Amino acid sequence: MAVYVDHAATTPLRPEARAAWLEAQDVVGNASSIHGGGQAARRVLEGARERLAAVLDCDPVEVVFTSGGTESINLALKGLWWSRRSGAGSIVLPDGEHHATLDAVRWLADHEGATVVPVPLDAVGRIDPGIFAQALPGAAVATALVANNEVGTVNDAAGLAAAAAAAGVPLHLDAVSAFGHLPVSFRHWRADADGPTGLVAVSVSGHKVGAPVGVGALVVGRAATPTPLQHGGGQQRGLRAGTQDIAGAAAFAVAAELAVGEREEEARRLDDLRDALARSIRDAVPQAEVLGDPVDRIPGNLHVLFPGAAGETLLFLLDQAGVSVSTGSACQAGVPEPSHVVLALGRSERDARSVLRFTFGRTSTARDAEAVARALPLAYVRAAAAR
Numbered sequence: 001m002a003v004y005v006d007h008a009a010t011t012p013l014r015p016e017a018r019a020a021w022l023e024a025q026d027v028v029g030n031a032s033s034i035h036g037g038g039q040a041a042r043r044v045l046e047g048a049r050e051r052l053a054a055v056l057d058c059d060p061v062e063v064v065f066t067s068g069g070t071e072s073i074n075l076a077l078k079g080l081w082w083s084r085r086s087g088a089g090s091i092v093l094p095d096g097e098h099h100a101t102l103d104a105v106r107w108l109a110d111h112e113g114a115t116v117v118p119v120p121l122d123a124v125g126r127i128d129p130g131i132f133a134q135a136l137p138g139a140a141v142a143t144a145l146v147a148n149n150e151v152g153t154v155n156d157a158a159g160l161a162a163a164a165a166a167a168g169v170p171l172h173l174d175a176v177s178a179f180g181h182l183p184v185s186f187r188h189w190r191a192d193a194d195g196p197t198g199l200v201a202v203s204v205s206g207h208k209v210g211a212p213v214g215v216g217a218l219v220v221g222r223a224a225t226p227t228p229l230q231h232g233g234g235q236q237r238g239l240r241a242g243t244q245d246i247a248g249a250a251a252f253a254v255a256a257e258l259a260v261g262e263r264e265e266e267a268r269r270l271d272d273l274r275d276a277l278a279r280s281i282r283d284a285v286p287q288a289e290v291l292g293d294p295v296d297r298i299p300g301n302l303h304v305l306f307p308g309a310a311g312e313t314l315l316f317l318l319d320q321a322g323v324s325v326s327t328g329s330a331c332q333a334g335v336p337e338p339s340h341v342v343l344a345l346g347r348s349e350r351d352a353r354s355v356l357r358f359t360f361g362r363t364s365t366a367r368d369a370e371a372v373a374r375a376l377p378l379a380y381v382r383a384a385a386a387r
Contacts, residue, residue, distance in 0.1 A: 006359055007300065012362070017255040064239050080226045093142075096125060157175075164199065179256070214245070274360060287308075328357055
């Protein structure tokens with residue numbers, strides 16, 4: 001039986017989310033139609049929007065349903081850039097962001113003339129709010145991860161938002177990896193910021209919390225007016241046109257409620273599994289090194305440098321042993337490139353090619369951690385010999 005330790009890439013569908021999806025599929029009607037069937041669909045949709053808003057601590061009107069984290073990030077960054085490009089022209093981009101962000105910003109630089117202002121990470125992968133603040137004056141938009149999706153380090157979201165508000169810059173926070181594992185509060189992070197600057201957008205994704213793949217959301221503050229990516233119907237404040245996915249929204253709301261409700265207890269359990277595996281790795285491979293903040297990190301995340309062994313080879317050997325792990329972001333899976341996050345920590349390219357990410361989730365057990373610990377020593381010996 002396969003051991004799945006890659007929940008940061010995607011996590012199993014919750015039975016309750018599946019049930020909500022199937023129930024919503026029985027409601028026949030377009031939520032934009034004015035007949036009875038359409039209004040029944042709209043009630044399901046708006047109920048889901050209200051429930052998701054409650055767990056994100058924002059107003060329902062601020063929730064824009066999308067197809068997932070990548071679309072949410074693109075809508076936030078491109079939309080905010082297009083809405084302000086007549087003024088300042090830079091985008092504040094910390095090193096080590098998810099590729100959905102990096103590639104969206106690169107597109108804006110290549111096609112729209114955006115100037116990119118980088119912000120370094122410290123040795124554990126954290127964005128220093130003070131250094132972030134120094135990059136903000138004159139920027140059109142800024143972005144940052146709430147928690148790094150590879151090394152798991154948690155950032156000071158409220159501090160980053162405060163810096164953006166003080167500089168009068170709209171800020172997008174990528175909470176895709178954080179949501180369900182850490183407190184996510186749009187209202188708290190935004191604090192007393194007023195108008196279309198400070199924190200104005202937060203992206204989340206359904207399949208990271210047990211909802212189906214293909215549904216996500218972007219929280220867009222009431223005063224923010226990003227330019228939409230697509231047109232044709234004016235749905236969702238005109239920010240995301242198109243017939244809305246009623247069933248996906250219903251399933252996402254259920255999964256999000258469950259994830260947030262169990263978050264604190266589950267965080268303790270996942271950290272116990274992570275710590276047990278970390279101890280086993282240290283015993284079996286003393287030269288291995290855990291990267292990222294040793295304490296302030298996403299629950300269940302363990303990112304390990306294995307000196308002298310290629311991460312891709314380790315991944316293959318563990319897969320052959322029935323263990324599913326990752327070398328980093330799933331969006332870059334299959335591409336033999338060094339981890340840009342590890343490079344951003346100041347490590348060598350060799351180190352950046354020698355890492356694995358183990359991530360536990362709702363269905364993980366102590367037996368999973370034990371199975372990884374049993375398979376890893378031989379895989380490391382073979383990988384190191386092959387390098």
